[in-house]
Amino acid sequence: MAKAHDLAIACTFFVKRESQKVTYCSGGQKSELDHILVRRNALKTIKDVKSIPGEEVARQHRPVVADMYIALPKKTKTHAEPRIRSWKMTKESQKSLREKIDEDGLSDPSGPIDFEWASAATSS
Incomplete structure (x- = not known):
């Protein structure tokens, strides 16, 4: 499904400890269920993806966090009205x-x- 829409699973591009990969933990079973999908052409804006151990969003689910670099548009200079240099x-x-x-x-x-x-x- 992700490939059909030209999406990339961002968390697979980073090497992490097991504790930072696990997004669901129940009864001793740990798995990576939650992912962050980005367009493939925007993949270079993702700097890091991890789950936060010790925090729970819903029962047994850990939040997944992505660090992104977003380029802000450059500010355009406002042109002042020309002064009369008397x-x-x-x-x-x-x-x-x-x-x-x-x-x-x-x-x-x-x-x-x-x-x-x-x-x-x-x-x-």
Whole structure:
């Protein structure tokens, strides 16, 4: 069934002690019943598979644990809006920018900001 769906039984790829292989223990009989199946192309992400002795999920069943490596997608850089580097502008460009700011009714960027904050606080 696993081969038909291109699955691999992950716990068979690792050498373990008998106590870490046993997933079911009853009346002195030990067996490996529970397995972790992964797609064969994702098998390289499995780093380790083991059962945990001393823990029980259900009666006489031990939990099976797989350590996996999952590659997270890389974060894309957010592009900031370009700044106006007024100190690199020529005198004529600075003058035309100041005139455009004044025409649009915006505050003087090189002037005191306290007045702007006070007017913004009272207008709300």
